Amino acid sequence: MHVDRTTTRPAARRWLGGALALAVGSGIALVGGTGTALAADVNNARNAGFENGLANWACSAGSGTAVATPAHSGAGALKALPAGLDNAKCVQTVTVKPNSTYTLSAWVQGGYAYLGASGTGTGTGTVSTWTPDSPSWKQLTTTFTTGTSTTSVEIYTHGWYGTAAYFVDDVSVYGPDGGGGQDPDPVVPGTPAGLAAGTPTTSAVPLSWGAVSGATGYKVYRDGALAATVSGTSTTVTGLAADTAYSFQVAATNAAGESAKSAAVNARTAKTGGGGGDNPAVPKHAVTGYWQNFDNGAAKQKLRDVQAAYDIIAVSFADSTTTPGQITFNLDPAVGYTSVADFKADVAAKKAAGKSVIISVGGEKGNVTINSDASATAFANSAYALFQEYGFNGIDIDLEHGINSTYLTKALRQLSALAGPKMVLTMAPQTIDMQSTGTEYFKTALAVKDILTVVNTQYYNSGSMLGCDGKVYSQGSVDFLTALACIQIQGGLDPSQVGLGVPASTRGAGSGYVAPAVVNSAIDCLTKLTGCGTFKPAQAWPTLRGAMTWSTNWDATAGNAWSNAVGAHVHALP
Numbered sequence: 001m002h003v004d005r006t007t008t009r010p011a012a013r014r015w016l017g018g019a020l021a022l023a024v025g026s027g028i029a030l031v032g033g034t035g036t037a038l039a040a041d042v043n044n045a046r047n048a049g050f051e052n053g054l055a056n057w058a059c060s061a062g063s064g065t066a067v068a069t070p071a072h073s074g075a076g077a078l079k080a081l082p083a084g085l086d087n088a089k090c091v092q093t094v095t096v097k098p099n100s101t102y103t104l105s106a107w108v109q110g111g112y113a114y115l116g117a118s119g120t121g122t123g124t125g126t127v128s129t130w131t132p133d134s135p136s137w138k139q140l141t142t143t144f145t146t147g148t149s150t151t152s153v154e155i156y157t158h159g160w161y162g163t164a165a166y167f168v169d170d171v172s173v174y175g176p177d178g179g180g181g182q183d184p185d186p187v188v189p190g191t192p193a194g195l196a197a198g199t200p201t202t203s204a205v206p207l208s209w210g211a212v213s214g215a216t217g218y219k220v221y222r223d224g225a226l227a228a229t230v231s232g233t234s235t236t237v238t239g240l241a242a243d244t245a246y247s248f249q250v251a252a253t254n255a256a257g258e259s260a261k262s263a264a265v266n267a268r269t270a271k272t273g274g275g276g277g278d279n280p281a282v283p284k285h286a287v288t289g290y291w292q293n294f295d296n297g298a299a300k301q302k303l304r305d306v307q308a309a310y311d312i313i314a315v316s317f318a319d320s321t322t323t324p325g326q327i328t329f330n331l332d333p334a335v336g337y338t339s340v341a342d343f344k345a346d347v348a349a350k351k352a353a354g355k356s357v358i359i360s361v362g363g364e365k366g367n368v369t370i371n372s373d374a375s376a377t378a379f380a381n382s383a384y385a386l387f388q389e390y391g392f393n394g395i396d397i398d399l400e401h402g403i404n405s406t407y408l409t410k411a412l413r414q415l416s417a418l419a420g421p422k423m424v425l426t427m428a429p430q431t432i433d434m435q436s437t438g439t440e441y442f443k444t445a446l447a448v449k450d451i452l453t454v455v456n457t458q459y460y461n462s463g464s465m466l467g468c469d470g471k472v473y474s475q476g477s478v479d480f481l482t483a484l485a486c487i488q489i490q491g492g493l494d495p496s497q498v499g500l501g502v503p504a505s506t507r508g509a510g511s512g513y514v515a516p517a518v519v520n521s522a523i524d525c526l527t528k529l530t531g532c533g534t535f536k537p538a539q540a541w542p543t544l545r546g547a548m549t550w551s552t553n554w555d556a557t558a559g560n561a562w563s564n565a566v567g568a569h570v571h572a573l574p
Contacts, residue, residue, distance in 0.1 A: 044094050044102070044178050045155065048171040050076035051255040052214050056092050060158075063088035065372070068217040068231040072107040072137045072169035075255040076216040080157065081165040081371065082111070088166070089158035094173050095180025096146050096153055102175035104155060105141040108134060111164035115140040117155045117173075121147020133164065151178070165371075189215040189252040191259045192233075197267035198381055199388070202242040204417035205267045206381060207250070208234040212259070215252035221261060223247050232373025236380070236414045243271045279393035279422040280354045285573040286311040287566065288426060288456055288499060288548035289555065290360060293317065295334040298507070298553035302336055303346035303357070306552045307560055309567025312424060312453075313350060313552070314360040314396040318386070320368045325375030325411065326382040327361060327368055329390065347391040356424045359386055362398035370411050371404045380414035387419055394424025394453070397444075403433075405443040412444075416451045427455045428501060428548065431462040431475075431484060437491045446492050455488060456499040456548030460512025467535060475512040478533040481522035485544075486537055495526075495541035501548040504555035504562040516565035519547055523566075527573060546570040 046056040051074050053066040064080040071077040080088035096102060098121075106115050108131060116128030127144045146153065155173060159166045189212045198206035207220060211233050220228040220235055223246060227237050240246060245268045249261040289310040292298060306313050318327040337343045347357045361368055361383075370379050383395055395415065397408070416423055425448065433441035434457050445455050459481050464474045467483025468490050474480060481500050488498050502519055503509035521531035529540045547566050549555060555562045 041175050042177045044096060044173040044175065044180060045092065045171045046094075046181070047092075049074045049169060049255075050078050051216060052076075053216070054078070054090075055214070057090050058092075059090040060088065061086040064090045066216060067167070070109060070137075070167055072109075074169070075253070077167050077169040078157070079110075079165055079167050080159060082159040082161055082163055085161065087158045087161055089156055090168070091154050091156040092171075093152050093154050095178035096151060096173070097176045097178050098146050098148050098150050100176045101143060101145045102153075102173055103141065103143050104173055105139055106157065106171045107137045107139050107169045108157070108166060109137045110134065110166040112160035113140065113166040113168070114158050114160075115142065115156075117142075117144050117153045119150070119153050120144045121150030137169070152180075187214065188257040189213065189254055189259050192218065192250045192252050192262045195248065195250050195262045195265045197248065197265050199384065199418065200240075200267050200269045201418050201420055202270045203240050204236050204238040204414075205240065205246065205248070205269065206234070206236045206377065206414065206418065207248055207265075208377065209250050209262065212252040214254055215259075216254040217252075219251045219253060219258065221249045221251070224249075229253075230373055232377070234374055234377035236377070236417055238417050240269050242269050244269050279424075280351055280356060281422070282356055282424060282453055283311050283571075284496070284543070285570050286454065286499075286546045287563070287570050288312040288314060288454065288501075288546070289504075289552040289563070290314045290316045290548075290550050292551050292553045293332050293335060295332070298551065299556035300334070300336055301553055301556060303343065303350055305556070306350070307555065307563040307567070308353075309563035309571070310355065310552060311546075312356045312358060312394075312426060314358050314398075314426065314428075315392070316360045316551070317398070318359050318361045318368075318383075321382075323378055324372070325368065325370045325378035327359075327379065327386070328382065329359060329386050344390055351391065351393065356393055357391065358394035358396050358424050358426065359383070359390070359392045360396035360398050360428075362400055362428075368399060369402070370407045371402075372407060373410065376407045376411035377414060379411040380418060383415050384418040393422065394419075394426065396426040396428060398428040400430060403440040403444060405440040405447060408440075408444050409447040412448050412451070416448075421451075423451070424453050425451055426453050428458055429455065430458050431465050433457075434484070434488055434491075435466060442488075442491060445488075445497075449493065449497070452493075452497050454497050454499045454545045454548075455493060456501040457484065457488070458501045458550070459484060460501070460503050460509040462512065469535060471535070473535070476514050476518075478518055478522045478525060478531070479535045481514070481519070482525045482532060482537065483535040485522075485526060486535075489541060494543070496543040496545050498541075499545045499548050501550070504549040504551060505558035507557065508550050508554035516562050519562075519566050520569040523547065523569060523573070542574065544573075546573075 082088040114130040194210035429441040468486035524531035
């Protein structure tokens with residue numbers, strides 16, 4: 001459940017020329033003349049501030065989107081996210097005059113950003129500049145001279161492979177008027193269509209609508225009053241009264257103004273008493289186990305076979321769809337169920353026995369992308385649909401690929417609003433993800449602390465790591481478990497939100513297995529300051545939540561040795 005990834009960044013500017021044609025920048029400005037602009041000089045770039053969406057621009061592999069924030073000025077900016085072998089290159093063809101000098105500039109922010117022009121007709125035909133990560137807006141500027149027969153050039157921006165998204169605004173190609181027309185002023189966008197309400201809870205209503213060309217944002221109205229301003233095409237209106245009818249409308253906005261309001265859609269919030277009333281409470285000290293919805297050589301189990309020691313059963317895993325953020329669940333025939341109804345009956349039986357059955361998202365090969373308002377809402381709505389269909393009463397975040405804390409937080413809060421206060425929320429980060437409060441995983445955990453049940457960090461498949469005392473500890477030891485768990489508590493999580501994640505057997509992970517007795521010693525060290533190794537916390541945390549294992553299947557393969565020993569120990573805690 002752990003994957004090492006190596007990111008190589010550009011070492012020098014030599015990458016910025018020739019066939020690579022590295023695109024740079026967030027705003028591009030070209031100035032005619034030799035240093036100072038002439039009176040007749042103009043900005044030849046179109047839609048230079050992205051106030052009209054991505055009009056006049058084309059981005060590779062769908063990597064670019066127009067966003068309302070952050071913006072250097074006006075109501076729009078470009079956001080482009082490199083992914084895989086794509087560097088998120090966005091281009092525009094600009095009409096220019098031959099034998100003329102232009103100044104190309106742009107304002108950029110975020111990850112590595114490149115700005116350039118190709119096809120200039122002089123020198124190598126390409127000019128470019130770049131900047132490494134920038135937390136605030138920074139201007140990139142370069143100049144080029146056109147050839148004797150050059151009437152158009154391609155200006156571009158791009159990022160770097162595997163790095164964060166970059167933002168671009170206020171592009172300028174300043175110089176003699178090439179005759180291609182000036183940057184048009186945006187026009188007021190059209191009225192949104194397709195406004196629809198999702199399944200309400202007692203206090204929230206999810207809404208979605210169709211995108212409007214040229215819009216940079218949307219205003220959502222509840223009973224005629226402004227309720228939210230968003231950049232995407234969905235949101236969840238919260239803070240509503242139970243069993244109450246509301247009327248919603250949406251309008252599109254950009255720098256030119258606001259459209260007429262859409263046709264109204266009515267929705268009534270749920271009555272008090274809904275929202276997961278049949279969901280069991282998680283014990284003060286709990287044991288979590290992952291149940292495998294696949295056959296990898298471990299003992300095959302139906303949910304009814306999962307050992308009684310497990311209080312939280314994480315069904316592994318949900319599947320992604322072609323819609324960003326959306327998840328579904330496909331019961332694997334290899335598990336042995338003859339029908340989905342049989343599986344659902346097992347979920348209900350476990351819950352009736354006081355167990356929480358949750359759906360896990362991610363795993364080593366799972367790849368659910370939540371990096372926008374739309375994908376956050378798609379995640380929340382689809383996860384809630386699985387809750388309703390299968391009876392899951394919570395969700396586990398086991399994502400190991402590219403977490404965006406901003407949008408994952410939005411997704412989890414929307415899901416919580418739909419599912420109600422009894423929703424179980426667990427996380428299973430890798431050790432590297434919880435070494436610092438600055439990591440995306442840790443930031444997410446802290447951002448949803450008020451609805452978070454437990455973080456069961458995977459203390460395996462990781463090698464040596466730093467403990468909270470700044471010393472290096474090797475996995476597979478009491479010290480590794482205690483000194484790393486200490487980081488989470490010192491970083492802001494409540495001890496009741498911390499669990500120790502370990503393999504159930506030597507076959508459950510590539511490395512990091514510890515005997516159940518070692519796990520129990522670590523639990524005692526953290527809760528009672530007994531059984532410690534060389535590291536001893538400054539204080540005991542008797543409310544520590546408990547422990548997690550991968551998986552219930554591997555536990556069964558090993559004769560239930562893990563759940564018999566650790567389960568009994570956790571449940572015996574005062």
